[in-house]
Amino acid sequence: MNIRVKKEYETVVVGFNNCGLPLGQRSDLDVLARIAHQSGNQVMLNYFEEVPTPDALEAKKVDDFLKKTEK
Amino acid sequence: MLCVNLQQYSRPCTSVSGGISQLFVFDPSDFNFSQSYTGDAVNQASSYSAVALNANATAAGGAKFYNIKFQFKEAERKWKQTVKGCSVKYEHEVDCTLPQLSNDLTDFLKSLDSAGCCCGLGLIIQHNDGKIFVMGEKFVNGNQIPFFQVQMDGSDGTSGKLFDDENAAHVVFKGDYSRELYEFTGGINAILAFT
Numbered sequence: 001m002n003i004r005v006k007k008e009y010e011t012v013v014v015g016f017n018n019c020g021l022p023l024g025q026r027s028d029l030d031v032l033a034r035i036a037h038q039s040g041n042q043v044m045l046n047y048f049e050e051v052p053t054p055d056a057l058e059a060k061k062v063d064d065f066l067k068k069t070e071k
Numbered sequence: 072m073l074c075v076n077l078q079q080y081s082r083p084c085t086s087v088s089g090g091i092s093q094l095f096v097f098d099p100s101d102f103n104f105s106q107s108y109t110g111d112a113v114n115q116a117s118s119y120s121a122v123a124l125n126a127n128a129t130a131a132g133g134a135k136f137y138n139i140k141f142q143f144k145e146a147e148r149k150w151k152q153t154v155k156g157c158s159v160k161y162e163h164e165v166d167c168t169l170p171q172l173s174n175d176l177t178d179f180l181k182s183l184d185s186a187g188c189c190c191g192l193g194l195i196i197q198h199n200d201g202k203i204f205v206m207g208e209k210f211v212n213g214n215q216i217p218f219f220q221v222q223m224d225g226s227d228g229t230s231g232k233l234f235d236d237e238n239a240a241h242v243v244f245k246g247d248y249s250r251e252l253y254e255f256t257g258g259i260n261a262i263l264a265f266t
Contacts, residue, residue, distance in 0.1 A: 015121060015258075019261060020264015020265065041103075041213055043103065043123075
């Protein structure tokens with residue numbers, strides 16, 4: 001899953017997941033997408049080029065967990 | 072559960088420390104907190120998990136979390152809940168000791184007084200056990216919440232008389248609200264990004 005933010009939001013700083021790097025430098029945008037869904041925060045949902053569905057985010061979470069356990 | 076949804080509460084199975092580790096003050100109009108609702112109707116979690124600047128608020132324009140460097144071990148957060156009929160009130164208070172009376176302190180106190188009068192103050196409070204709490208916030212999930220006005224109220228100071236007497240200000244922040252403070256679970260680095 002390739003989650004990207006819109007070009008104009010790449011320099012925006014959002015503090016989450018114990019990090020405050022600009023969105024264009026974040027590798028944990030799935031966490032932000034999950035927060036945006038759970039909070040229903042329209043401002044945050046608008047950051048994304050294409051907002052991943054909660055099901056897709058859940059599947060990614062499972063995949064990431066399985067990859068970790070394989071190591 | 073025919074009348075009300077109650078929740079269980081379990082104490083943490085770890086040691087717990089008292090005291091405040093870090094304290095930040097901010098303009099509540101500058102920041103928007105994200106509150107996630109997870110769990111079910113019975114066990115609902117509702118902490119703040121992300122924070123961002125509001126539109127038109129910029130760090131260059133002063134939208135920051137400003138660290139209050141208090142005297143080590145001299146800060147405390149307290150609250151008291153009371154109820155009259157069905158009306159619940161939480162009286163929140165944060166105290167800290169700032170050593171040495173100075174012009175910098177005067178300027179700092181003036182800024183707190185001005186902010187408290189017009190827009191209220193926001194506080195980020197990190198406890199020594201790592202928990203981070205938010206007090207006086209204004210915007211949540213992009214919406215303005217009922218006004219949570221926090222002001223500096225009841226501060227005092229002394230020069231002391233003797234060389235080894237205390238020379239300090241005791242700064243007190245107070246604010247009444249309808250609940251205990253929400254926790255910020257996005258981590259301290261997420262806060263420090265805005266300092």
